[in-house]
Amino acid sequence: MQQLAVISGKGGTGKTSVVACFAALAGEKVLVDCDVDAADLHLVLSPTILETHEFRSGHVARIREEDCRFCGECMESCRFDAIGPVGDGFCYQVDPIACEGCRVCVEFCPAQAIDFEERTCGEWFISETSHGPMVHARLGIAAENSGKLVTTIRQAGHEIAENQGRSLLLIDGPPGIGCPVIASITGTDFVLVVAEPTLSSLHDFDRVISLTAHFRIPTAVCVNKWDLNPEITRRIEQAARSRNVSIAGRVRYDPAVTQAQVKRLSTVEYGGQAADDIRKVWERIRARTTGLVQIDSH
Amino acid sequence: MKIIVTSLGPSLDSPMDVRFGRAARFILFDDESQGFQIIENTQNLNAAQGAGLQAAEIVSRAGAECVLTGHCGPKAFKALTAAGIRIYTGVDGTVAEAIDRLRAGQLKQAESADSQGHAF
Amino acid sequence: MKIAIASGKGGTGKTTLAVNLALVVPEAVALLDCDVEEPNCHIFLAPTVDRSEAIGVMVPVVDPDRCLACGSCSHFCQYHAIAGLDTGPLIFPELCHSCGGCVRVCPTGAMSETTREIGLVEEGWAGPVRVIQGRLRITEASSPPLIRAVKKRAPADGMTLIDCPPGTSCPVIAALRGVDFAILVTEPTPFGLHDLRLAVGTVRTLNIAFGVVVNRAQAGNRSIHEYCEAERIPILLEVPDSRQVAEAYSKGLSVLDALPGLRGDLDRLYREIKIRVGPETGSEPRECPAPRQKRSPDQPAGRDSQSQS
Structure with a gap:
């Protein structure tokens, strides 16, 4: 089984929208929303909750x-x-x-x-969506230890994937570089960083790829809304190349992304130019990850 | 010499458990008396965090000199090494087979952790 | 007066609001960047850093000559930061919460504490704004001690603006604790509304007065308004959605120039918050006995320097 995590460094770059598209595009997979602080994936995928577990920590x-x-x-x-x-x-x-x-x-x-x-500290759920099983959580307000909750739901997702013979664990990661992010990416086979062409995102990108380099995880970047600032897009991609991070493509600024969200659809289901871009990003990642040696971590 | 083998079952014929921290149980085998003892690992099996470290504590306190297992994470590896315990990873088959291979000198000592920790 | 700028999710415009509010406030102002995992205020303000201090936390060390390898310390530790081997304890400092328990339970006094660096607090002037920011070391898992260190450096008087980390967990709580008012920034999308609900829950739990700023407001989309009306939450300001603003922001340019009316809006926002907080109610002393000597876990690591970097 392969584990693919999508993270962003900075929040609000469009990471969850990209993950929702991957959910629609990928074959046999299990989805895990590790952004437990501000879990949003369920807003797009409208899951039916099958099991509820109390999270104690x-x-x-x-x-x-x-x-x-x-x-x-x-x-x-x-x-x-x-x-x-x-x-x-x-x-x-x-x-x-x-x-x-x-x-x-x-x-x-x-x-x-x-x-x-x-x-x-909260609850976590095993759900069914139109795109397959999903594990997600709700952390209690002002609760701590989201790193442990992330670990818990990743393990649950891992078990479901093994039991049902699904070949991919698709992880929506949290923002930042701290405990929940580390818990989301350790042991994964591939990380995609969704950046945006802003100076803040460029700065955060640098920090987040230092983290994936530390854990020696193959990493790629895609710049979302790249045409808002082609110059910074180039700088992000330059930084990526110099640090051995591959380029998974660019996604253009498209109001259809927000419109899809309001309709509770993934961008690729709603359509538009950004949808085409995301589809290409996904194809590149598949090409990249199928070349990887399958690492079976217990 | 006392040897710890991670095991799924309670006998020498049991298949090994590839996990270290979350192993179902440990079999503590005494090379001199040829006897063995079962150490259950129920508490660690369900721990969300720190399973590898606590397993290392158990092994260390059992007086074992080496560990035969499938995978060992970085913290457990560091702890076992600090306790002067030799670690052999990537071992499979039954518990008895693993011990035989160790005696025959067919196992190679691990130089670093072979799996990344999940819990941080 | 201390005002926190927070949001449930990232990317709502929290930092942009904090930075531009700092530029508009007509009195002495300190801007605290408590998003120590990804500090970004400096990108827009480019402060000249005149003070940089390493921040450390207390972690235990063992004196092997006095250690009996009894396992008391590892048994006591709630964070699995100590492995109690039969050769003595092995400490994993990155898991330590600096509670000091292991030192106190050790029967032979073999445990003592030392400091371990987790990040930096940097201070500098950007024009009239005093910028104070924390920068967490990469691979460091726990940010609250660094956030507390940043907040300790806020000046006692004048206006302090705090740019919070996103989310609702420990780092946000550390940033929000003790503020007089919180501005929750959101945007009119399903994600924005969902995360606003979480943020409202957080500030209500902490009993902090608050209001909402709607960023990227679109004519016709009233989802945030409906929620706020039902919950009796004041909407303090709406910033219209504009590609110009997005482009100015992406270049690190001043949003105040891209959106001409914004300066006046922020000035009104600031005055409204002042009225809502009232005259110095925030600093009302709490009834409590004289504080006893406390042992603080957040101590400087001793590399206090007046560097020009």
């Missing part, structure tokens, strides 16, 4: 008011500024949003008045 401390002796040891111990006194009473309270679940306060409370509860 880490712990959160909770002080039992009746047992608290107000000594302040917990507040002093907490490195995350998560504990403070409440109201005018003689009790401390943990702010669950700031708490990182380290257990220090629980261990060192002289009154043993602090519970350590498992934290529910």
Whole structure:
């Protein structure tokens, strides 16, 4: 099985729209929306949810008011500024949003008045779409640890693909270069970076390809809305060549992309010039990835 | 010498588990007494994170000198190496076959992790 | 007064708004780029960096002479950052959250802490705007400590604008915590509306006053308006969709020049937020006992330099 991740560095470059097109174009695949912070792929693919799983990760401390002796040891111990006194009473309270679940306060409370509860961080889903199975998630608001959720849903997608004999895992990755992105791309066979011709995107592109180089993953770039600034498009492509990143093509600026989104269709199903461009990008990626040695990572 | 083999089943005839951190169980084989012991890995099997490291802890505390498995990620590799444990990856067949091949000197020691970590 | 500019998803125009608002504000203003994974404000403002400081976090080190290899530290660590081998602990600093627990549970005092660099905070002037930005080291997984370091450098007085990272998880929370007002930037597409809902949930959870700016507004598309009316959320400003703006932005040029009415709009936006926040309500001191001495995890790594780069 091959794993293909689509990432962007900077957000809003059109990554999800491109993934939705690939979903329509690819054969036997499983889709995984790893952009769990701002999951959008389901808005285009309208999935029917088959299974819902609770996502629990880490712990959160909770002080039992009746047992608290107000000594302040917990507040002093907490490195995350998560504990403070409440109201005018003689009790401390943990702010669950700031708490990182380290257990220090629980261990060192002289009154043993602090519970350590498992934290529910969100939900993840196995769904069916008109383009095949999809695994996606909803992270609770202000919840942390999206890297672990990404790992969880990638594993679920991997299992479905193996059980159903599907040859491709198509991953919609999150923006940035941090924990969720690393969790989305480690162990993949190929990464496509969707850039746009802006100075911000050029800057972020450089950082994101440093990351894929670090993990030694073959990488390609496609510049979306390239005609908005042909000069920066050339600079992105130059940067790509100098760093051994291949060029998967260009996609032109086309209002049809937004119109397709409003109609909840992928761009290639809606049609237009950008749709033709994306189709070519997909063909190039297929040509590139079928040449790769199949790496079966357990 | 004590040898750890990742195994799907509870006997020497069982097929090996290719995974290290998420192996179903470990078989701790003692070369001198020819006896073996089963160490279940249930906790790590379901861990979302840190399975490789915790498996390395188990191996280290069991007093094993070498590990025979299929794939080993970078963190587990680093931990096992730090504990002075030799790692043989890419090994398959049954547990007994793997041990025989080690004795016959047919296995080559791994020099680096052969799979990328999933959990970060 | 501290104003955060945030959005559920990236690419809505958050940075553009933050930068141009900073240029329009008629008082001393600091612009904090808390999108430390992809800091971009400097591209538009080109500040002359006059101060650059390495930021570190505390991580444990072991003294092998005192270690009994008892496994207490690895057993305590909630983040799997320590492997308790029979030869002693092996530490994976990139997984450490700097809680200090391992040091405290070690029975022989073999664990101590050292700092590990995770990124840089750079400061500089771009005309009248003080730009303060964080830059996370590549392959570094955790940004909140660096975001907190950037925020610590905000001047006590005057106006502080904070360009937040996208999303709703820990980095955004770190950036939003303690601000007086949040501007949520969105666009009238199904993605935009969906992500606005998430962003609204986040600021409501944190109990922060907020309003919405609609970017790339299209005549006839009222999806964001309908949502905001139903939720009683003020729409503070609408910036029309224009290819000219997109092109100016792509060249790193000032959007204020490409869209002549924008300067006045931003000035009105700024004054409206000031009225909404009210006179210094944000800095009202909280009722709490005198703070005890705290051990902070976010300490400078000691490479504080006055470099001209």
